[in-house]
Amino acid sequence: MSTMLEVNGLNHRYGGGEGAHVAVNDLSFTVETGQLACIVGPSGCGKSTLLRCISGLITPTGGEVKLHGDKVDGVPEDLAVVFQDYSRSLFPWLSVRQNVEFPLRWKKMSRAERKERALEALEWVGLPGVSNKYPWQLSGGMQQRVSIARALARRPALLLMDEPFASVDAQTRFDLEDLLRQVQLRNGSTILLVTHDIDESVYLGDRVLVLSKSPASIVADLPVDLPPEREQISTRESFAFVTMRSEVARLLHSPPGSSAASAVSGVAASTVSASAEASAAAADIAESEAAEKAESSSEAAVGENDNETRTEASNSH
Ligand SMILES: Nc1ncnc2c1ncn2[C@@H]1O[C@H](COP(=O)(O)OP(=O)(O)OP(=O)(O)O)[C@@H](O)[C@H]1O
Numbered sequence: 400m401s402t403m404l405e406v407n408g409l410n411h412r413y414g415g416g417e418g419a420h421v422a423v424n425d426l427s428f429t430v431e432t433g434q435l436a437c438i439v440g441p442s443g444c445g446k447s448t449l450l451r452c453i454s455g456l457i458t459p460t461g462g463e464v465k466l467h468g469d470k471v472d473g474v475p476e477d478l479a480v481v482f483q484d485y486s487r488s489l490f491p492w493l494s495v496r497q498n499v500e501f502p503l504r505w506k507k508m509s510r511a512e513r514k515e516r517a518l519e520a521l522e523w524v525g526l527p528g529v530s531n532k533y534p535w536q537l538s539g540g541m542q543q544r545v546s547i548a549r550a551l552a553r554r555p556a557l558l559l560m561d562e563p564f565a566s567v568d569a570q571t572r573f574d575l576e577d578l579l580r581q582v583q584l585r586n587g588s589t590i591l592l593v594t595h596d597i598d599e600s601v602y603l604g605d606r607v608l609v610l611s612k613s614p615a616s617i618v619a620d621l622p623v624d625l626p627p628e629r630e631q632i633s634t635r636e637s638f639a640f641v642t643m644r645s646e647v648a649r650l651l652h653s654p655p656g657s658s659a660a661s662a663v664s665g666v667a668a669s670t671v672s673a674s675a676e677a678s679a680a681a682a683d684i685a686e687s688e689a690a691e692k693a694e695s696s697s698e699a700a701v702g703e704n705d706n707e708t709r710t711e712a713s714n715s716h
Contacts, residue, residue, distance in 0.1 A: 403467055403557055403589045404430040404453065410461030411448050422448040423459070424614035430557070435583050435590045437600035439647060440610030446593040449615060450561050453591070454480050467556055475557075479550035483562040485543040489534040495521065496530035499549045506553075520552035521545075523582050540571035544578070551582065560592040564599070573631045576603055584627055597651065601643045602629060609650045619650050 411423040422445040430436045440446050452459040455474040464471040466478060479502075482488050489498050499517035508516075521530055524544040534542050543563065550558055563579075564572045580603060583590055594600050600607045601623060609619045624639050634640055 400431040400433065401467075402429045403432045403434075404591065405465040405468075406449075406453065406462070407465070408462035409449070409452055409459050409464065411445070411452055411457070412460045413448075421614040423452065424616045425462070426615060426617060427462075428608055428617060428620060430589060430591055432589050433587045434605050435580070435588075435592065435603060436606045436608060437604035438591065438593045438608045438610060439595065439597055439600040439651065440593075440615055441612050441651060442595055444610050444613045445615030446595070446610065447561055449610075450480070450559050450591075450593055454478055454559055477553070477556040479553050479555035479558050481543075481546050481550050481558065481560045481563045483565045485539065485546045485566065486534075488546050489542060489549075491533060491535050494531050494533055495526070495537070495545050498534065498545060499530075499552050502549060502553050516552045517548070520548040523551055523586070524548045524578060538571075540567045540575060543567060543571075543575060547575075547579070547582075551586070551588070556589065558588055558590045560590060562594055563592065565594070565596075572599075577629070577631065579603065580627075580629060597644050597647045598635065601625075601640055601647060602631075602634060607643075607647055609647055618653075619647075621646065 406426055406428050409423055409426040410421070413420045413422055424445075426449065438446060438449070448457070451457045453464050453471065455464075455471045455478070458472070466475050469475070490501070493501065496514070496517050499520055500513045503513045503516060506513075518527075518530060521527055524547050526541060526544050526548065529537060529541065529545075534545060537545065543566075547563070560579075564575050567575065576599065579590070579592075582588065592600075592603060594603075604623050606623060607619075607621045608617055609621070610616065611618050621643070623643060625634060625637070625643075
């Protein structure tokens with residue numbers, strides 16, 4: 400697998416002098432071709448700043464970014480970005496198809512080719528029948544699909560996504576997450592997605608990079624040990640998912656540089672599987688203990704309330 404993105408010693412400071420604010424602090428990582436890497440970090444830690452540096456929208460104050468080996472010093476032609484706010488990224492006076500075609504105008508291709516690419520991308524995102532509608536005639540989730548189609552139509556070397564599903568309702572969010580993984584698996588796209596939602600980072604990612612509080616630095620880089628094909632209910636219930644999300648939550652809530660955080664980051668992959676085994680064993684023990692207790696207390700507990708099993712829906716907002 401070749402390296403698509405290299406971030407080396409990246410720093411970014413806003414302003415100067417006493418009012419200077421360091422948003423990103425010495426970040427280094429790579430993303431391999433065909434990988435979907437998620438970056439998760441607390442609100443305000445510097446995630447968007449990192450994406451702006453990677454996309455060439457701002458020049459970092461230190462370090463460098465390379466896309467397929469070329470130093471980024473402006474917005475690369477073969478990079479696309481999907482933002483959270485779909486309503487501001489689509490042109491309301493253009494039809495859906497014209498919106499998707501829009502960035503292709505700067506590519507050397509005929510009108511017919513542009514149209515074909517746009518229709519193909521709309522099909523990838525499950526919107527084959529809306530090409531002549533206007534964005535304001537679509538639901539929020541459909542508009543975000545159009546934004547994704549517009550990014551994919553360019554066949555970018557790297558797709559950056561900044562909290563792409565944060566503005567849609569929970570069910571639409573699930574649908575869009577599944578759509579993204581399907582598209583990524585089918586097209587082999589390389590994607591770097593930023594989110595502050597722990598569950599989303601684990602569900603979507605082949606890998607999760609955990610950032611510290613501001614200024615952003617990398618606390619851990621964890622491979623996601625889940626099958627490529629994921630399903631909202633069974634994947635989220637799986638042992639590997641639950642273990643991993645706990646690991647990420649622990650890392651996010653440990654102060655950077657704390658012994659807990661550095662201990663985990665040093666042995667990221669092995670920690671996940673080791674703690675998975677330990678938790679499995681603990682769960683087995685707890686289950687058999689509970690069964691024994693239930694058996695012995697069942698005679699004495701006649702008339703008492705039924706046990707309630709409560710599954711807490713995770714929400715890391
Ligand atoms: N243009 C700017 N000038 C000065 N400071 C800025 C600028 N943009 C961001 N910052 C500051 O840099 C820090 C990181 O901001 P950034 O938007 O990158 O964080 P984030 O992790 O994406 O936040 P959120 O999760 O809330 O979207 C914040 O303290 C923010 O106030």
